[in-house]
Amino acid sequence: MSITAQRMSRIKASPSIAISAKAMEMARAGRDVIALSAGEPDFDTPDNVKIAAMRAVIEGRTKYPPITGVPELREAICRKLERENGLNYAPDEVLVCNGGKQVIYNALTATLDPDDEVVIPAPFWVSYPDMVLLAGGTPVVVETEAANDFRLTPQRLEEAITANTKWLILNNPCNPSGAVCSAKDLAGLAEVLRRHPHVWVLTDDIYEHIIYGGEPFSTMAQVAPDLHERTLTMNGLSKAYCMTGWRIGYGAGPKELIAAMSKIQSQTTSGVSSIGQWAGVEALDGDQAFIEDNVTVFEQRRDLGVSILNQANGLSCNSPGGAFYLYVDCGETIGRRTPDGGTIENDGDFAKYLLESEEVAVVHGEAFGLSPYFRISYALATDRLEEACMRIQRACASLSG
Numbered sequence: 001m002s003i004t005a006q007r008m009s010r011i012k013a014s015p016s017i018a019i020s021a022k023a024m025e026m027a028r029a030g031r032d033v034i035a036l037s038a039g040e041p042d043f044d045t046p047d048n049v050k051i052a053a054m055r056a057v058i059e060g061r062t063k064y065p066p067i068t069g070v071p072e073l074r075e076a077i078c079r080k081l082e083r084e085n086g087l088n089y090a091p092d093e094v095l096v097c098n099g100g101k102q103v104i105y106n107a108l109t110a111t112l113d114p115d116d117e118v119v120i121p122a123p124f125w126v127s128y129p130d131m132v133l134l135a136g137g138t139p140v141v142v143e144t145e146a147a148n149d150f151r152l153t154p155q156r157l158e159e160a161i162t163a164n165t166k167w168l169i170l171n172n173p174c175n176p177s178g179a180v181c182s183a184k185d186l187a188g189l190a191e192v193l194r195r196h197p198h199v200w201v202l203t204d205d206i207y208e209h210i211i212y213g214g215e216p217f218s219t220m221a222q223v224a225p226d227l228h229e230r231t232l233t234m235n236g237l238s239k240a241y242c243m244t245g246w247r248i249g250y251g252a253g254p255k256e257l258i259a260a261m262s263k264i265q266s267q268t269t270s271g272v273s274s275i276g277q278w279a280g281v282e283a284l285d286g287d288q289a290f291i292e293d294n295v296t297v298f299e300q301r302r303d304l305g306v307s308i309l310n311q312a313n314g315l316s317c318n319s320p321g322g323a324f325y326l327y328v329d330c331g332e333t334i335g336r337r338t339p340d341g342g343t344i345e346n347d348g349d350f351a352k353y354l355l356e357s358e359e360v361a362v363v364h365g366e367a368f369g370l371s372p373y374f375r376i377s378y379a380l381a382t383d384r385l386e387e388a389c390m391r392i393q394r395a396c397a398s399l400s401g
């Protein structure tokens, strides 16, 4: 008899983390692997944030923190939401968690009953469906299309909603597609949600600041204030502030929901590292200029990646408006033969072929719920990105048939 609970058979380990671990293992064995699989900026955490953390240690802010977050950080989050998003939240409507990931986990665990459904547009961040399954709910995956820049349409949303729908998860800008929903797009989705008052919205805004030109960032509670009372606005410091290792995320929403999420946190991980939280206060209140500098670099890398990959035989991708990923269509490589006599049957085979033949790690589209694609992250040094994209071109040129 297995030691593991039955619910464990419903979920899998994060595929993007598994592929990155494999790439790291190959690199440790001396291979010149280029990992385009990890979702984290290569830039370092800003010095003012590091100094704030050191100050917290020296000043002895090292005791158990409050479950919900240190008051100074919750207040800084409220100021941020007001300043940047025009949203009014009181500190007791905010919960600080161990990264954005725990916000989502707490929210789903606190709200899903058996039979509850969660609408998830695909391609999606790999963890959403598994978190829903772990919480006992049912993910309802809704495909989007490259022709519509992978944005969810009101019609598709309408079709996916049933009497059992509890949440819509909206990730804007999107990992893995980089798609950005404009205020107009969100207003169209809000129209549908108004017709279904039992559906809540979880907006994952973690890539908020990584957005290029044109479209300014918008979030649901701002575009549709009447939905504020059934929206959980999730965000965090991992991506824009280059703080993936610090584990600071937050959710803002109605008091009853935040209290239920805190209850879970109180019985599981307790409050987030006090040192990270003090660093978080400085990140939100301190100088923000570096974000724009980093985004300029990301934009140049996006353009480089799009240009090289669109010249690869059998690949195509659009130029996304945000995040630091490209979601590349590899449909034309399906059925082609590799130099060692194998056949590319699906995007998993294609990713495996890239890793084995050119030592480039990417994540296959199946992991994100939409095939045949693969995702690259361009959050790595520009010369390594260029080298990796040239290797991908070479791998494509070596396919036959």
Ligand SMILES: Cc1ncc(COP(=O)(O)O)c(C=O)c1O
Binding pocket: 039, 098, 099, 100, 101, 102, 125, 171, 174, 175, 204, 206, 236, 237, 238, 244, 247, 248, 249
């Ligand atoms: C869309 C999305 N949401 C949430 C997260 C989790 O962020 P954190 O590292 O703050 O837990 C990630 C991280 O990759 C992500 O891509």
